Amino acid sequence: ETGVTQSPTHLIKTRGQQVTLRCSSQSGHNTVSWYQQALGQGPQFIFQYYREEENGRGNFPPRFSGLQFPNYSSELNVNALELDDSALYLCASSRNAGTQDHTGELFFGEGSRLTVL
Amino acid sequence: GEDVEQSLFLSVREGDSSVINCTYTDSSSTYLYWYKQEPGAGLQLLTYIFSNMDMKQDQRLTVLLNKKDKHLSLRIADTQTGDSAIYFCADEGGGFKTIFGAGTRLFVKA
Numbered sequence: 001e002t003g004v005t006q007s008p009t010h011l012i013k014t015r016g017q018q019v020t021l022r023c024s025s026q027s028g029h030n031t032v033s034w035y036q037q038a039l040g041q042g043p044q045f046i047f048q049y050y051r052e053e054e055n056g057r058g059n060f061p062p063r064f065s066g067l068q069f070p071n072y073s074s075e076l077n078v079n080a081l082e083l084d085d086s087a088l089y090l091c092a093s094s095r096n097a098g099t100q101d102h103t104g105e106l107f108f109g110e111g112s113r114l115t116v117l
Numbered sequence: 118g119e120d121v122e123q124s125l126f127l128s129v130r131e132g133d134s135s136v137i138n139c140t141y142t143d144s145s146s147t148y149l150y151w152y153k154q155e156p157g158a159g160l161q162l163l164t165y166i167f168s169n170m171d172m173k174q175d176q177r178l179t180v181l182l183n184k185k186d187k188h189l190s191l192r193i194a195d196t197q198t199g200d201s202a203i204y205f206c207a208d209e210g211g212g213f214k215t216i217f218g219a220g221t222r223l224f225v226k227a
Contacts, residue, residue, distance in 0.1 A: 004159075033214070033215070035217075040219075041219055041220075042121075042205055042217035042218050042219045042220050043160065043205075043217045044217075045214040045215070045216065048213050048214060055213050056213035056214055058214060090159055090160070092159075092160075103148060103165060104147070104148045104150070104165075104209040104215065105150075105162050105165065106152075106160070106162070106215060107162075108159030108160045108161065109159050110157070110158055110159045111158075111159050
């Protein structure tokens with residue numbers, strides 16, 4: 001069983017640039033959630049995708065956007081980068097809440113560490 | 118909105134028990150979780166408890182849930198240096214998003 005993989009692992013951008021982060025979900029999982037984890041903080045929910053549609057969103061501006069593909073992999077796009085966007089971006093996959101053995105467990109990748117200069 | 122709070126640091130000696138506490142605000146929570154994060158890694162589920170349970174034991178881990186006070190705790194028996202990590206309390210709530218606390222950094226002294 002392949003786990004959640006994210007790319008790139010590290011990247012450096014400058015203010016105003018755009019970034020795309022990628023995530024492959026664990027096999028058998030159809031739901032992907034993205035989290036932002038600033039240094040010394042807990043993960044903050046950005047949004048969730050289920051069946052290629054956004055299924056819920058946290059308190060993040062529209063310049064944070066995403067996609068989910070038919071194979072359930074996902075992208076997180078951030079436009080007009082700001083210094084405060086520097087963080088570890090975590091992707092987590094899960095089984096949909098409607099499945100019989102659903103416990104809500106999130107399976108996390110190791111994250112993409114973004115530094116904005 | 119929903120919130121999860123936990124103490125930020127805990128230091129224990131190897132072999133002692135560790136107790137990490139957490140409070141949450143969402144009364145519609147179905148599941149409550151404890152995740153562990155080691156340096157440079159993503160989070161990994163340690164254990165979870167269903168909201169109609171008071172206690173769950175899993176080897177060295179004991180989870181206690183007080184729904185009335187919205188208080189969750191994680192006890193690690195016989196704490197080892199390998200248990201040094203950040204422990205996150207998390208609340209599934211009634212919706213689509215899991216809410217995490219800021220994490221408790223556990224330091225285990227040999």
